[in-house]
Amino acid sequence: MTPKNKPDKMKLEKLRQKAKEKLNKENIQKIQIENMSIEDLRYYIEELRVHQIELEMQNRQLLETQEKLTECGRKYSDLYDFAPVGYLTLAPGGKIMDANLTASKMLNTSRKTLIGTPVYRYFDHEDRDIVFLHLRKLFRDYGRHTCEVRKVGKKPEIWLRLNSVCDENKHKNRFCRTTLTDITDRKEMEIALFRSESQLKLLSQHMIENQEKERKRIAYDLHDGVAQLLAASKLFTQNLLNRLSEYPEEYQILAKLLDIHQKALTDIKRIVSDLRPAVLDGMGIIAAIEWLCKQYQDIDPNLTITRKFEVDEKEVSENLKSVIFRILQELMSNIVKHSQANQVLILLEKSDGTLRLVVKDNGKGFDPENHLFKRNFQDGIGLISVTERARTSGGKFELSSSINRGTTVTIKWPVED
Numbered sequence: 001m002t003p004k005n006k007p008d009k010m011k012l013e014k015l016r017q018k019a020k021e022k023l024n025k026e027n028i029q030k031i032q033i034e035n036m037s038i039e040d041l042r043y044y045i046e047e048l049r050v051h052q053i054e055l056e057m058q059n060r061q062l063l064e065t066q067e068k069l070t071e072c073g074r075k076y077s078d079l080y081d082f083a084p085v086g087y088l089t090l091a092p093g094g095k096i097m098d099a100n101l102t103a104s105k106m107l108n109t110s111r112k113t114l115i116g117t118p119v120y121r122y123f124d125h126e127d128r129d130i131v132f133l134h135l136r137k138l139f140r141d142y143g144r145h146t147c148e149v150r151k152v153g154k155k156p157e158i159w160l161r162l163n164s165v166c167d168e169n170k171h172k173n174r175f176c177r178t179t180l181t182d183i184t185d186r187k188e189m190e191i192a193l194f195r196s197e198s199q200l201k202l203l204s205q206h207m208i209e210n211q212e213k214e215r216k217r218i219a220y221d222l223h224d225g226v227a228q229l230l231a232a233s234k235l236f237t238q239n240l241l242n243r244l245s246e247y248p249e250e251y252q253i254l255a256k257l258l259d260i261h262q263k264a265l266t267d268i269k270r271i272v273s274d275l276r277p278a279v280l281d282g283m284g285i286i287a288a289i290e291w292l293c294k295q296y297q298d299i300d301p302n303l304t305i306t307r308k309f310e311v312d313e314k315e316v317s318e319n320l321k322s323v324i325f326r327i328l329q330e331l332m333s334n335i336v337k338h339s340q341a342n343q344v345l346i347l348l349e350k351s352d353g354t355l356r357l358v359v360k361d362n363g364k365g366f367d368p369e370n371h372l373f374k375r376n377f378q379d380g381i382g383l384i385s386v387t388e389r390a391r392t393s394g395g396k397f398e399l400s401s402s403i404n405r406g407t408t409v410t411i412k413w414p415v416e417d
């Protein structure tokens with residue numbers, strides 16, 4: 001027994017007084033000891049002593065129980081009130097039935113004030129609908145539900161996560177138990193990540209657009225500048241050559257020069273075409289794809305390329321046309337370089353507000369996990385640039401490939417009907 005639990009003298013005296021009063025009040029028959037024999041007296045005294053010991057034992061037991069109850073209360077308070085998360089017990093309408101001290105600290109309101117008030121008022125006006133739907137779902141579907149909302153009050157924003165459980169209970173008095181966790185740090189990180197991702201997306205969109213513009217500019221500069229000069233120079237050389245037929249040595253030298261001119265012009269033409277194929281300007285997307293297929297069929301004559309077009313090409317914007325062309329260029333180059341396929345299907349179709357490009361080969365396939373996500377800097381970035389082009393133009397990129405089962409790439413763009 002701890003000293004604090006020892007019966008207090010004053011209390012005992014009071015108790016004794018009360019017992020005496022009760023004895024007098026109830027008029028309990030007094031024992032006539034004058035007529036008692038010594039044996040009777042001995043018997044009664046013995047009985048009284050046994051009662052006294054019994055009472056003492058009961059009292060001790062009571063005190064022990066009280067001590068256990070105090071310990072339980074302390075544990076409950078430690079576990080419930082001082083838990084690292086806030087606890088709320090909520091009624092279906094959102095009324096707070098109970099709250100621990102952590103919850104009252106988190107909501108900056110005393111527990112007394114919290115109890116009986118609707119939980120919504122402690123959250124930001126814009127997020128109250130979320131809490132409302134959270135509770136509606138909880139009391140309708142039971143089980144566990146979570147939501148993330150902002151606390152009411154001035155900035156900086158405090159984010160709380162509500163994790164609630166409601167057991168299926170046939171009785172009328174249904175409650176849910178909700179924990180409150182401060183997730184402000186995580187939310188701030190998420191917001192920062194979202195911002196930097198958006199900036200990165202914008203940057204990569206600009207880069208792709210600028211790359212296309214720059215390619216076009218260099219192609220036009222080469223075509224209109226150097227190539228024209230070289231063509232003029234070739235013409236002069238040709239003229240001179242015609243006049244030198246009587247001087248075989250000089251003729252030979254000039255013929256070689258003319259040959260070099262021709263090769264340089266062919267090279268420039270190829271570079272110009274690689275930079276910005278003429279089909280991309282002025283012609284439709286179908287003509288551009290046909291031209292591209294011819295290029296790859298020349299590179300690999302064993303390749304059969306089947307084309308299916310189910311699209312009104314006027315509906316494909318100039319910008320999207322370049323995107324589709326560049327994506328197809330990379331995918332076809334991968335097929336020729338890596339797949340060992342002999343069949344390719346190119347499908348471009350528009351239906352239900354979606355423009356869909358599918359490129360499917362029957363080649364050896366690969367493990368996309370290995371190639372796309374565990375890359376190092378030596379690896380090519382073809383597929384990554386395809387993904388980026390698709391994403392920055394508002395499309396969704398999907399790739400499915402497995403060893404010996406070919407590769408299929410699908411890109412879907414939402415377009416207006």
Ligand SMILES: Nc1ncnc2c1ncn2[C@@H]1O[C@H](COP(=O)(O)OP(=O)(O)O)[C@@H](O)[C@H]1O
Nearest residue numbers: 334335338339365366371380381382383384407
């Ligand atoms: N159609 C395909 N068939 C088989 N393997 C492919 C195909 N497309 C891509 N790959 C594999 O994915 C890898 C990554 O392709 P990519 O990003 O374009 O880089 P690169 O072509 O420069 O290697 C390739 O090295 C190849 O192993």
Ligand SMILES: [Mg+2]
Nearest residue numbers: 334380382383
């Ligand atoms: Mg590639």
